[in-house]
Amino acid sequence: METLVEARGLVKNFKRKDGTEVQAVKGVNLDIQKGEIFSLLGPNGAGKTTTISMISGLLTPTSGDARIGGFSITKQPMEAKRLMGVVPQEIALYPTLSARQNLNFFGRMYGMGGAELNKRIDEVLDLIDLKDRQKDKVDTFSGGMKRRVNIGVGLLHRPQLIYMDEPTVGIDPQNRRRILDTVLRLRDEYKMTVLYTTHLMEESQELSDRVGIIDHGEIIAMGTVGELIQQVGEEDQLVLKIGEQTIDTSLIERIPKEIQGVTRAAFEPPGETGDQTSGEVIVYAKRGRKALPHLIQIANEAALEIMSVEVREPDLEAVFLHMTGRALRD
Ligand SMILES: Nc1ncnc2c1ncn2[C@@H]1O[C@H](COP(=O)(O)OP(=O)(O)OP(=O)(O)O)[C@@H](O)[C@H]1O
Ligand SMILES: [Mg+2]
Incomplete structure (x- = not known):
């Protein structure tokens, strides 16, 4: 070049x-x-x-x-x-x-x-x-x-x-x-x-x-x-919104063990951040879309009421945030 x-x-x-x-x-x-x-x-x-x-x-x-x-x-x-x-x-x-x-x-x-x-x-x-x-x-x-x-x-x-x-x-x-x-x-x-x-x-x-x-x-x-x-780490975030339910931590612990490619999972109860009214299961995975069907299967088995599913792919916004601690949009 x-x-x-x-x-x-x-x-x-x-x-x-x-x-x-x-x-x-x-x-x-x-x-x-x-x-x-x-x-x-x-x-x-x-x-x-x-x-x-x-x-x-x-x-x-x-x-x-x-x-x-x-x-x-x-x-x-x-x-x-x-x-x-x-x-x-x-x-x-x-x-x-x-x-x-x-x-x-x-x-x-x-x-x-x-x-x-x-x-x-x-x-x-x-x-x-x-x-x-x-x-x-x-x-x-x-x-x-x-x-x-x-x-x-x-x-x-x-x-x-x-x-x-x-x-x-x-x-x-x-x-x-x-x-x-x-x-x-x-x-x-x-x-x-x-x-x-x-x-x-x-x-x-x-x-x-x-x-x-x-x-x-x-x-x-x-x-x-x-x-x-x-x-900055190329993991996708899968976010399952599950309403006002709270869930068993053992379910969260099972997710990385059972789903291939998932590195960690977390649960944010409703009201944890800002005006969030819905509990969120957040799952980090290298290929988020591939992990999604299995994740939904596990959620169904646990009788979670899924209100929405979002795949957040890493982007330059995430890079900027990682480097500066600030959002690019501010
Ligand atoms: N002629 C000037 N005199 C004094 N300060 C200036 C002058 N031109 C630019 N600056 C300052 O230098 C910094 C960089 O400005 P610059 O215009 O290069 O930014 P920018 O990235 O193009 O921003 P924008 O997205 O708003 O166009 C700013 O803090 C600006 O206030
Ligand atoms: Mg300019």
Whole structure:
């Protein structure tokens, strides 16, 4: 595999208005391989935008550097920037121009023109799925459509790498789906490399070949979704809700002994946590779905009244919780 983005020791300090300094990014190392979708997952204020801004040459690092295709972003910014397209978090378009006119304007800014630019605009409009609305003014567009035009702008000069900073924030589900599909197409059809930031673990989990989890300016875990989940233990949780019944501890003790793959089981009586009104049998198993029929059989034999069954598979949320002690959603 070939490394396309190589960030080493990136640090960014900001001066606050009161004169104090904040370290927004605290020594980030990052390797992004050619042809992969890499997502930077982290809560608000984690340092995602600051990191992207440094590796795209928008912000000068306090220290450290990044190489894009071997070119230093601080010492060879022109060469490095030619390889990348950037879709910023804030939408920057001319509202009174049409989608096509916006693309034309930004294409000229990139030094493109003539028939080549026209052809590229057609390709990009197809990619962002806005061919039929190309002549309409951007200020008549929904937020999601504007965001798609923004993505188009980032793609005009045929970069091999694109940075997208939280492109689905505030976007309706339909447009969000289209954006995610476009990201996948960029990798699969156009063989592009994508750096995608998000605070949504579902997006990160669906899109990423590899994920870097960022928190308080530091990358606290990096790898494929599978690798990250493995790091925190890859057990599923089976949760049987059993109403207000209480149960015999010997039944709970039998479960790991009798069901293959189950490592432990626990019982939480009603009212144990928060506003939980139902007792829960919680069973941990490597392959939760496989253990489920046997578990239900045992529950039936014990005459438990099962109100619901849930299989909770480990996810990046669990990884974040494990690493930080906090939920990603907070
Ligand atoms: N220009 C600035 N001046 C001072 N502090 C800043 C500046 N830009 C960012 N920060 C601070 O740096 C930290 C990281 O901000 P950053 O915008 O990189 O986070 P983020 O992960 O992109 O968050 P979000 O999900 O909200 O976009 C935050 O604490 C933020 O307040
Ligand atoms: Mg941001």
